Amino acid sequence: MAKISKISGFPEWLPEQKLAEDRLISKIKKVYESYGFVPIETPAVELLSSLNAKGFQQKEIYLLSRAAAEQDQEADMALHFDLTVPLARYVAQHFNELTFPFKRYQIQKVWRGERSQKGRFREFYQFDIDVIAREQLPLSCDAEVLSAFDQALSTVGIAKHQIHLNNRKLLLGFYADLGLSDQQSQLTIMAVDKISKIGREGVADELATVVGLKNDLVERILAFVEQRYSSDRFGELEKDFCIANTLFRDGLLELGQLIDLLSVSARRNVIIDLSMARGLDYYTGTIFEVYFPDYPETSSFGAGGRYDDLASHFINRKLPGMGASIGFSRIVDFALQNNLLDISQKTVVQALVAVYSEQQRRECNLLAEKLRECGVACEVFYQAPKLGKQIDYAVSKGIRYIFFLDANENTIEVKDLETKEQKRIADIKSWVNGL
Amino acid sequence: MAKISKISGFPEWLPEQKLAEDRLISKIKKVYESYGFVPIETPAVELLSSLNAKGFQQKEIYLLSRAAAEQDQEADMALHFDLTVPLARYVAQHFNELTFPFKRYQIQKVWRGERSQKGRFREFYQFDIDVIAREQLPLSCDAEVLSAFDQALSTVGIAKHQIHLNNRKLLLGFYADLGLSDQQSQLTIMAVDKISKIGREGVADELATVVGLKNDLVERILAFVEQRYSSDRFGELEKDFCIANTLFRDGLLELGQLIDLLSVSARRNVIIDLSMARGLDYYTGTIFEVYFPDYPETSSFGAGGRYDDLASHFINRKLPGMGASIGFSRIVDFALQNNLLDISQKTVVQALVAVYSEQQRRECNLLAEKLRECGVACEVFYQAPKLGKQIDYAVSKGIRYIFFLDANENTIEVKDLETKEQKRIADIKSWVNGL
Numbered sequence: 001m002a003k004i005s006k007i008s009g010f011p012e013w014l015p016e017q018k019l020a021e022d023r024l025i026s027k028i029k030k031v032y033e034s035y036g037f038v039p040i041e042t043p044a045v046e047l048l049s050s051l052n053a054k055g056f057q058q059k060e061i062y063l064l065s066r067a068a069a070e071q072d073q074e075a076d077m078a079l080h081f082d083l084t085v086p087l088a089r090y091v092a093q094h095f096n097e098l099t100f101p102f103k104r105y106q107i108q109k110v111w112r113g114e115r116s117q118k119g120r121f122r123e124f125y126q127f128d129i130d131v132i133a134r135e136q137l138p139l140s141c142d143a144e145v146l147s148a149f150d151q152a153l154s155t156v157g158i159a160k161h162q163i164h165l166n167n168r169k170l171l172l173g174f175y176a177d178l179g180l181s182d183q184q185s186q187l188t189i190m191a192v193d194k195i196s197k198i199g200r201e202g203v204a205d206e207l208a209t210v211v212g213l214k215n216d217l218v219e220r221i222l223a224f225v226e227q228r229y230s231s232d233r234f235g236e237l238e239k240d241f242c243i244a245n246t247l248f249r250d251g252l253l254e255l256g257q258l259i260d261l262l263s264v265s266a267r268r269n270v271i272i273d274l275s276m277a278r279g280l281d282y283y284t285g286t287i288f289e290v291y292f293p294d295y296p297e298t299s300s301f302g303a304g305g306r307y308d309d310l311a312s313h314f315i316n317r318k319l320p321g322m323g324a325s326i327g328f329s330r331i332v333d334f335a336l337q338n339n340l341l342d343i344s345q346k347t348v349v350q351a352l353v354a355v356y357s358e359q360q361r362r363e364c365n366l367l368a369e370k371l372r373e374c375g376v377a378c379e380v381f382y383q384a385p386k387l388g389k390q391i392d393y394a395v396s397k398g399i400r401y402i403f404f405l406d407a408n409e410n411t412i413e414v415k416d417l418e419t420k421e422q423k424r425i426a427d428i429k430s431w432v433n434g435l
Numbered sequence: 436m437a438k439i440s441k442i443s444g445f446p447e448w449l450p451e452q453k454l455a456e457d458r459l460i461s462k463i464k465k466v467y468e469s470y471g472f473v474p475i476e477t478p479a480v481e482l483l484s485s486l487n488a489k490g491f492q493q494k495e496i497y498l499l500s501r502a503a504a505e506q507d508q509e510a511d512m513a514l515h516f517d518l519t520v521p522l523a524r525y526v527a528q529h530f531n532e533l534t535f536p537f538k539r540y541q542i543q544k545v546w547r548g549e550r551s552q553k554g555r556f557r558e559f560y561q562f563d564i565d566v567i568a569r570e571q572l573p574l575s576c577d578a579e580v581l582s583a584f585d586q587a588l589s590t591v592g593i594a595k596h597q598i599h600l601n602n603r604k605l606l607l608g609f610y611a612d613l614g615l616s617d618q619q620s621q622l623t624i625m626a627v628d629k630i631s632k633i634g635r636e637g638v639a640d641e642l643a644t645v646v647g648l649k650n651d652l653v654e655r656i657l658a659f660v661e662q663r664y665s666s667d668r669f670g671e672l673e674k675d676f677c678i679a680n681t682l683f684r685d686g687l688l689e690l691g692q693l694i695d696l697l698s699v700s701a702r703r704n705v706i707i708d709l710s711m712a713r714g715l716d717y718y719t720g721t722i723f724e725v726y727f728p729d730y731p732e733t734s735s736f737g738a739g740g741r742y743d744d745l746a747s748h749f750i751n752r753k754l755p756g757m758g759a760s761i762g763f764s765r766i767v768d769f770a771l772q773n774n775l776l777d778i779s780q781k782t783v784v785q786a787l788v789a790v791y792s793e794q795q796r797r798e799c800n801l802l803a804e805k806l807r808e809c810g811v812a813c814e815v816f817y818q819a820p821k822l823g824k825q826i827d828y829a830v831s832k833g834i835r836y837i838f839f840l841d842a843n844e845n846t847i848e849v850k851d852l853e854t855k856e857q858k859r860i861a862d863i864k865s866w867v868n869g870l
Contacts, residue, residue, distance in 0.1 A: 010480055013476070034783075039453045349468075358575075378471070393534075
C-alpha cells in the first residue's frame with residue numbers, strides 16, 4: 001500500500017471547512033463585483049521567462065517537467081508564484097480586447113517552493129484586485145481599491161482589521177531631505193521595514209552598522225518612522241514634519257487626497273504608519289498592509305499599493321496600476337486555528353427523505369425531486385435500515401427536517417429535529433412557503 | 436521585452452467569458468448541493484507514488500522541481516491528472532473524520548502533459564461527484580449520481596444531452612457466454628469501444644485480426660453492440676438477449692433497477708448503448724458517457740461509473756463508489772466556439788455614477804456607497820472628463836443606469852440607457868425598490 005504522507009505546506013480542509021471557505025469566497029467576490037471588478041483566471045502555468053521578469057527569487061519557483069518526455073519541450077514552464085506577473089502578461093496579451101481602466105479580481109492558488117515552516121504555505125489562495133489604466137491612473141483608483149479591500153475584509157468578518165497606510169514618495173523624500181544617498185535610502189527602508197520583527201534597537205543597530213548612519217540621523221529616522229496617525233489626525237502629520245523636499249510634499253499631498261476619497265469605513269480603519277515600506281517591491285506611491293490588531297502576534301494578512309508600470313516587460317506601453325492582495329488561505333487557516341469560522345454546517349441539505357423499504361424508494365425519489373424543484377436541498381437515505389439509523393445520519397450531518405412518506409396511505413409527515421415537532425403535511429409547496 | 440507566447444493547451448478567457456463560466460460553475464454547484472454533495476478541494480500537488488497507484492500513463496504526469504533546490508526533496512511531487520486519485524487519497528487520509536456514505540463534489544483544474552492537439556487541453560477543469568460507501572454501495576447511489584449528473588447538464592443548458600448507459604457485467608457476461616477467454620473479452624471491449632472512431636468495418640477487422648475471432652462470432656458481437664434502447668424499451672433488451680450467464684443476468688438486473696430509480700429527466704435522457712465500454716478503466720458495473728446529439732462530430736463531454744474499490748492502494752478497507760465527471764473546460768470551450776454561451780454581460784455593475792468635476796468625487800463616492808448598501812453594484816467614473824466619454828464607457832461595459840449628481844443643487848438624476856429615459860429621483864432606496 002502507498003504511504004499517505006501529508007505533504008507539508010499544502011493545506012486541505014474537511015468538507016465543513018471547505019463550505020465555510022467557499023462562503024467567504026462568495027462574499028468577497030460579491031463585494032469586488034459591487035465595485036465593478038470583473039473576474040479573470042489565468043493558467044497555473046506560465047513561461048519561466050515571464051516569471052523571471054520581475055526578478056523574483058528563482059529558487060522559490062516550481063518548474064514543470066514531463067515524467068517521460070521524449071524531448072523536454074516543457075522545460076521552460078513553471079507554476080506562477082503570485083497573480084501580478086500573470087496579470088501583467090494577461091493585460092499585454094489581451095490589450096486590444098480589454099476595456100480600460102481594466103479592473104479585475106482574481107482568486108487562484110499560487111505556489112512557492114519555500115522551506116516549509118509553521119504557517120508557511122507552499123500552495124495557497126491569493127485574492128487580488130487591481131485597476132490598470134493607460135498612461136495615467138488618478139488617485140481616485142487608489143481610494144477605490146483601498147475602499148473595496150476594506151469592505152472585503154469587513155465582509156469576511158473574521159477579526160477587526162486595521163490598514164496600515166503609507167506612501168513611498170513620502171519616505172524617499174524624507175530620507176533625501178536628511179541627505180541620504182539613494183542606496184542609503186533603500187537600505188534604510190529595508191531596515192525600518194523590519195521594526196516589528198527586530199524592534200527599535202535592532203533597527204537602530206542596522207542603521208548604524210549596515211547603512212553607516214550617525215547617531216543623530218538614526219534618532220531622527222526612528223522618531224519619524226515611529227509616528228502613527230489615525231486618518232482624522234492627518235493634519236498633525238503635516239504640522240509635525242514641515243519638510244520642503246518636493247518628493248515628500250508630493251507624497252503628503254497624495255496621502256491627504258487619498259484619505260479624503262476613502263469610504264467612510266476605510267477611513268475609520270486606516271492608520272498612517274510611517275515605518276511600513278513593503279520591502280523592495282515595485283511600489284511607487286501608496287502602500288498598505290492589513291493587520292488584525294486583536295492578534296498582535298500575527299503578521300500581515302494582505303497588502304498592496306500603487307505601481308507606475310505593470311507590464312513594460314511584455315508590452316511597449318505605460319500601464320500604471322493600483323492593487324490589493326488578500327492572503328486568503330492565511331486568513332482561512334488563521335480563522336480555523338482560532339475557531340473564528342463557523343463550521344457547524346456540514347452540508348447545505350435541509351431535508352432527508354427517510355426510506356421505509358426499497359419498494360418505496362421510487363416514491364421517495366419523486367418526493368425529493370419535488371422538494372428540489374421548490375428550492376429545498378435534500379437527500380434520500382441510500383439504504384432502508386431502521387428509522388433510528390436514518391435519523392442519526394440526519395443529526396450527524398446537521399439536516400433539520402426528516403420526511404416520512406407512507407406510499408400505501410399516501411401521506412407525508414415531516415419531523416423538525418430542532419423543535420422535535422412532527423406533523424402531517426398536505427402539500428410540499430405550502431410547506432416550503434411556510435419555512 | 437519578454438515574448439508573449441501563448442502556451443498551447445492552457446486556455447484562458449476574457450472577463451465576459453469568465454463571468455459566463457463562473458455562472459455555470461455556480462449553477463452546477465447548486466444542483467450538486469441540492470442532492471447532498473459536499474465540496475472538497477485537494478492540493479494540485481500529490482506525491483508521485485500516489486499518482487502512479489492507478490497505473491496512469493506516466494508520461495502524461497507533470498513533475499515538479501524547484502528551480503534552484505539545494506537538495507531535490509520535491510522530486511517526488513507532481514500535479515494531479517484527475518480528481519479520482521486525489522479523492523482516494525483524501526478519503527483514506529481523513530477516513531475517521533468523514534460521514535459515510537461520503538458524497539462529495541469537486542471542481543478543480545487537472546493537468547495532463549499530452550502533446551497538444553486541436554481541442555486537447557493540458558490544463559482544464561473537471562467537475563466531479565462521487566459517492567463512497569463502506570463495504571456496500573446500493574444501486575440507489577448509482578441512480579442518484581446519474582440523476583444529479585443529468586440535472587447538472589440540463590442546468591448548464593448549452594445543448595441537449597444524451598447519456599449513453601451500459602453495464603460492465605452485462606458486457607463481460609455476454610462475451611463469456613460466447614466462449615471468449617478473459618483476455619479476449621478485454622481485447623474485444625477495447626476494440627468495440629472504438630466503434631464511433633473506426634466504424635463497424637474497423638471493429639470487425641480488429642476482432643478478426645487482433646482478437647482472433649471467427650466470422651460468426653464477430654457478427655454476433657457486432658449485432659449485440661450495435662443495439663440501442665431508450666429506457667422505456669428496456670424490456671425489449673431483456674427479450675432480445677435471453678442469455679443464462681450469471682454475470683450477464685446480474686448486469687441486466689442492475690441496469691433495470693437503475694433505470695427504475697432514475698429521476699424523470701434522467702430516464703428520458705438515457706439511452707442504453709451496448710457498445711460503450713469506457714476503455715480499460717477501473718469500472719465494475721454501471722458505466723456511462725454523455726454526448727450532445729445535435730453535435731454528432733463531438734466526443735463525450737463527461738462520463739462515469741461504478742467501481743468496487745476506490746482506495747485499496749491507500750487504506751485496508753473496501754470502499755466501493757460511484758462517480759460522474761463533467762469535462763467542464765471542454766464544455767465551456769465548445770460553447771464559446773459555437774456561440775452557445777451568453778457573453779453579452781461584461782460586468783455585473785448596474786449603475787455608473789458620472790463625475791462632473793473632481794470636487795464632487797467625494798459626494799459621488801458616498802452616493803455609490805449608498806447604492807451598494809442597497810445591493811446595487813456600481814462604479815464611480817475614475818476621472819472627470821466630458822459626460823459623453825463617461826456614457827460611452829457605460830455603454831461599452833453594458834452598464835444600464837447612469838447617475839448624475841449635482842452636489843450644489845443636491846439633486847440626483849438617473850438615465851436608463853435602455854429606455855433612454857432620464858428622471859430626477861428623490862431617494863435611492865425607493866428607486867432601488869422600483870427596479
